Amino acid sequence: xxxxxxxxxxxxxxxxxxxxxxxxxxxxxxxxxxxxxxxxxxxxxxxxxxxxxxxxxxxxxxxxxxxxxxxxxxxxxxxxxxxxxxxxxxxxxxxxxxxxxxxxxxxxxxxxxxxxxxxxxxxxxxxxxxxxxxxxxxxxxxxxxxxxxxxxxxxxxxxxxxxxxxxxxxxxxxxxxxxxxxxxxxxxxxxxxxxxxxxxxxxxxxxxxxxxxxxxxxxxxxxxxxxxxxxxxxxxxxxxxxxxxxxxxxxxxxxxxxxxxxxxxxxxxxxxxxxxxxxxxxxxxxxxxxxxxxxxxxxxxxxxxxxxxxxxxxxxxxxxxxxxxxxxxxxxxxxxxxxxxxxxxxxxxxxx
Amino acid sequence: xxxxxxxxxxxxxxxxxxxxxxxxxxxxxxxxxxxxxxxxxxxxxxxxxxxxxxxxxxxxxxxxxxxxxxxxxxxxxxxxxxxxxxxxxxxxxxxxxxxxxxxxxxxxxxxxxxxxxxxxxxxxxxxxxxxxxxxxxxxxxxxxxxxxxxxxxxxxxxxxxxxxxxxxxxxxxxxxxxxxxxxxxxxxxxxxxxxxxxxxxxxxxxxxxxxxxxxxxxxxxxxxxxxxxxxxxxxxxxxxxxxxxxxxxxxxxxxxxxxxxxxxxxxxxxxxxxxxxxxxxxxxxxxxxxxxxxxxxxxxxxxxxxxxxxxxxxxxxxxxxxxxxxxxxxxxxxxxxxxxxxxxxxx
Numbered sequence: 088x089x090x091x092x093x094x095x096x097x098x099x100x101x102x103x104x105x106x107x108x109x110x111x112x113x114x115x116x117x118x119x120x121x122x123x124x125x126x127x128x129x130x131x132x133x134x135x136x137x138x139x140x141x142x143x144x145x146x147x148x149x150x151x152x153x154x155x156x157x158x159x160x161x162x163x164x165x166x167x168x169x170x171x172x173x174x175x176x177x178x179x180x181x182x183x184x185x186x187x188x189x190x191x192x193x194x195x196x197x198x199x200x201x202x203x204x205x206x207x208x209x210x211x212x213x214x215x216x217x218x219x220x221x222x223x224x225x226x227x228x229x230x231x232x233x234x235x236x237x238x239x240x241x242x243x244x245x246x247x248x249x250x251x252x253x254x255x256x257x258x259x260x261x262x263x264x265x266x267x268x269x270x271x272x273x274x275x276x277x278x279x280x281x282x283x284x285x286x287x288x289x290x291x292x293x294x295x296x297x298x299x300x301x302x303x304x305x306x307x308x309x310x311x312x313x314x315x316x317x318x319x320x321x322x323x324x325x326x327x328x329x330x331x332x333x334x335x336x337x338x339x340x341x342x343x344x345x346x347x348x349x350x351x352x353x354x355x356x357x358x359x360x361x362x363x364x365x366x367x368x369x370x371x372x373x374x375x376x377x378x379x380x381x382x383x384x385x386x387x388x389x390x391x392x393x394x395x396x397x398x399x400x401x402x403x404x405x406x407x408x409x410x411x412x413x414x415x416x417x418x419x420x421x422x423x424x425x426x427x428x429x430x431x432x433x434x435x436x437x438x439x
Numbered sequence: 440x441x442x443x444x445x446x447x448x449x450x451x452x453x454x455x456x457x458x459x460x461x462x463x464x465x466x467x468x469x470x471x472x473x474x475x476x477x478x479x480x481x482x483x484x485x486x487x488x489x490x491x492x493x494x495x496x497x498x499x500x501x502x503x504x505x506x507x508x509x510x511x512x513x514x515x516x517x518x519x520x521x522x523x524x525x526x527x528x529x530x531x532x533x534x535x536x537x538x539x540x541x542x543x544x545x546x547x548x549x550x551x552x553x554x555x556x557x558x559x560x561x562x563x564x565x566x567x568x569x570x571x572x573x574x575x576x577x578x579x580x581x582x583x584x585x586x587x588x589x590x591x592x593x594x595x596x597x598x599x600x601x602x603x604x605x606x607x608x609x610x611x612x613x614x615x616x617x618x619x620x621x622x623x624x625x626x627x628x629x630x631x632x633x634x635x636x637x638x639x640x641x642x643x644x645x646x647x648x649x650x651x652x653x654x655x656x657x658x659x660x661x662x663x664x665x666x667x668x669x670x671x672x673x674x675x676x677x678x679x680x681x682x683x684x685x686x687x688x689x690x691x692x693x694x695x696x697x698x699x700x701x702x703x704x705x706x707x708x709x710x711x712x713x714x715x716x717x718x719x720x721x722x723x724x725x726x727x728x729x730x731x732x733x734x735x736x737x738x739x740x741x742x743x744x745x746x747x748x749x750x751x752x753x754x755x756x757x758x759x760x761x762x763x764x765x766x767x768x769x770x771x772x773x774x775x776x777x778x779x780x781x782x783x784x785x786x
Contacts, residue, residue, distance in 0.1 A: 196604060255778050255779070258774060258778040259774075259778060259779075261712075261774070262770070262774040265711060265712040265716075266768055266771045269764040273764045276636055280628070284625065287618075287621070287622065413622070417615045417618050420611045427608045428590060428609060431590070431608065
């Protein structure tokens with residue numbers, strides 16, 4: 088903290104970190120909330136590592152993680168359970184940030200990457216691979232990514248007319264998504280029941296069969312993308328004030344918007360490639376994060392932590408608590424939706 | 440709050456047609472709808488000559504064609520008309536109410552409630568016939584919408600943002616439960632994938648008549664609140680300043696749209712997109728005036744539904760594509776073309 092700069096009253100307690108040329112201004116409440124969420128994430132992760140058909144104690148888990156234990160326990164924890172836990176954590180954070188970017192960009196609390204057609208497009212691609220080509224898992228992932236990206240590009244191009252304006256993007260996204268949604272319903276309808284059910288299970292999003300390889304590659308991509316998102320967060324917040332206001336503050340609106348869309352879609356795409364479309368985290372995590380941190384606009388860090396916690400907890404419930412193992416996407420919907428509903432409910436009561 | 444009102448270009452920046460042109464457009468829309476009604480009766484896996492159609496409708500004459508018309512095509516056309524009107528009007532209501540262009544009638548949990556109820560009926564209670572589904576769907580839609588309203592509102596009424604988000608949440612929770620049930624119960628999955636497609640085929644008129652009184656009530660309510668809804672578009676404070684009673688307006692509008700969307704979903708299954716798209720188009724034609732938007736939506740929505748249904752019959756003849764799948768393919772290109780051509784209006 089330096090003293091010669093006049094203190095500004097932001098209306099809430101603010102933490103300023105300065106190191107040479109870089110200064111970061113953080114809100115105390117956000118920092119505390121993120122720290123608490125991180126603790127919750129770590130606790131849930133340890134719990135998930137302990138639970139399974141071979142139960143372990145917290146001590147065993149920790150010693151396996153630190154490498155002091157190298158026997159069967161090490162194999163169970165590091166080789167079998169850790170990839171899944173790491174995947175849930177990283178992918179959840181990615182989805183949370185992706186949703187926050189879109190909600191901020193389109194200034195609409197209902198927006199998520201699905202708005203640009205990515206989700207429906209990737210499901211269409213996957214369905215075609217499963218039902219028509221009858222392809223392998225790699226082909227499935229390729230089909231999903233291809234479908235999602237092609238749809239996102241199509242929506243962007245169709246919405247482009249002397250620049251892309253948020254509202255037009257939403258409407259075009261609705262139209263294209265609806266068409267693909269219909270196509271998906273039709274494909275499911277025409278398929279035989281077994282294939283249709285396995286396609287629907289993929290479509291629900293599942294962390295079954297996530298390997299270290301996927302976690303490392305996906306995690307690296309996501310780390311880079313999160314960094315980019317962090318760098319773009321300033322223009323993003325300024326654009327929440329409106330295109331003109333942002334431009335007058337020196338933000339180059341069109342390139343910034345394109346970059347944010349690319350980052351948001353790429354985050355979702357990475358997750359979809361590894362685990363299928365895990366629904367709803369991108370919609371609900373920014374909302375929950377924003378309400379917990381009580382920030383004025385959409386903020387990325389709380390969204391990321393809430394996303395990670397939500398995904399991790401959902402996967403735990405899907406695997407160990409549900410009577411039959413379920414795809415994680417089904418539980419995220421129930422858990423996230425339920426919790427956001429509770430927050431809204433208490434918020435509404437408080438305002439009485 | 441401000442996040443929802445997606446108005447980058449202020450309203451009123453485009454030229455709004457005068458009353459005479461609005462009325463002319465309405466007449467044109469009505470003529471188009473009547474033509475489509477006639478075509479819907481004539482066109483099918485076998486085309487039937489107009490004279491035979493006339494005979495079948497207004498004279499008692501026996502024969503295969505007459506039978507096909509009276510027992511299949513006519514009911515189907517009537518169902519399409521009724522469902523279309525309900526979907527269009529409910530879409531216009533929800534968008535006016537929430538001031539959100541992303542809002543569709545399903546957003547308050549109507550579709551989620553209906554599909555959850557049907558899944559439970561099929562998967563757990565073993566109901567198998569479509570008429571059985573219908574009442575489950577209707578009840579599910581009404582109950583869930585009431586639940587959403589109860590959760591999302593305070594004593595002073597509630598902001599549309601909270602109601603919409605609550606609807607999304609409740610819908611998601613029910614959707615997850617439904618999906619879990621479906622993925623573990625192949626029977627339910629199989630039944631639901633057909634119900635989910637949305638269709639107006641094979642709905643006997645006897646199951647449609649009981650819903651009509653609900654629709655009539657909703658129609659009256661909708662036009663009764665159209666004036667206050669105009670004021671609401673300016674924001675809550677300005678609306679109150681103009682003497683609008685917020686809570687009453689919202690409650691009446693929600694009752695109307697729940698009856699409409701719930702009834703339509705009960706009859707035909709979830710037909711997405713009609714309720715979302717048609718009000719946008721209506722708004723672009725007539726400008727921000729709810730009563731006209733309602734009137735146009737009532738005529739345009741069944742037209743979209745009937746065009747889609749007719750196309751679904753002839754594209755893959757002799758087999759058919761359910762109308763719920765075709766609507767988006769017919770409507771989306773129109774929507775995209777319009778939003779590119781017109782200056783998009785946020786409300």
